[in-house]
Amino acid sequence: MRFLLYTTLLVYIIMVSAAPARGQQSPEVAIRQLMQQQTEAWNQGNIPAFMDTYWRSDSLLFIGKNGVTYGWQATLERYQQSYPDKAAMGTLQFDLLEFKRLNPELYFLVGKWHLQRSLRNVQGHFTLLIRKMNGTWKIIADHSS
Template sequence: MSLATMLTSFTAPKSTPEAEVVKALEGQIAAWNKGDLETAMTYYWNSPEMLWVNKHGIEKGYQQVLEMFRQDFADSSKMGVYTYEPLHIEQVSPEAVYFVFRWSIDLDGKQLMGGLSSQLWKKKDSRWVVTSEHAS
């Protein structure tokens, strides 16, 4: 078999939805760790239907969640360093991925906050975004 035949018959593995979601989460975390809240928030679905759940209750709507984060992290130096450990990921439909992970935000060598998060990622306008998150 010639080199040209080998190259044309070779097909690179396709990216899976799970891999695309992991890449998106890592993009969000990279923005967070740079102190760029606005870019980090672009990984959430910009819709009044976006849902955020935590131990205090729920927030519904992208704008409400953005304002909550702006209030909690008005000073980017207070955002800390975000890390995560994946625990479970599965594609639940052609356009949806469920992702569970342990997370931590550390500031000055101490844990500022952390816990578990379950996110529902959906493909909207050709990109993966979080449409619902439960963080505790």
């Protein structure tokens, strides 16, 4: 009986210690929420709010069909030029395919994007590097094609 009690207690301790701290969510859940925040901002036609999910730094890296863009401001301007109005933006949908933990504060995300538009639909794939900085997850590198 004592063995069963100790075994049960040991299993409970292991499960509690492996779970995220109370009030914290797993990185994957937090990153999914980040991507949902992006989707909602885009679908409201709000590119600046969409850009809130990116690292506000000159070191942000965006790679798209037209090449490499460096920096948060330049990336914002690129989006605004490429998507001048809601019709061009359409409705965004993500399919998150793979999460790879590189270290506790850095994830590699692979996914698909789809824009439903009246003009013509477009879609492609993306890879993101997402880092936790000051308690917040931010996209630090984006390669979308």
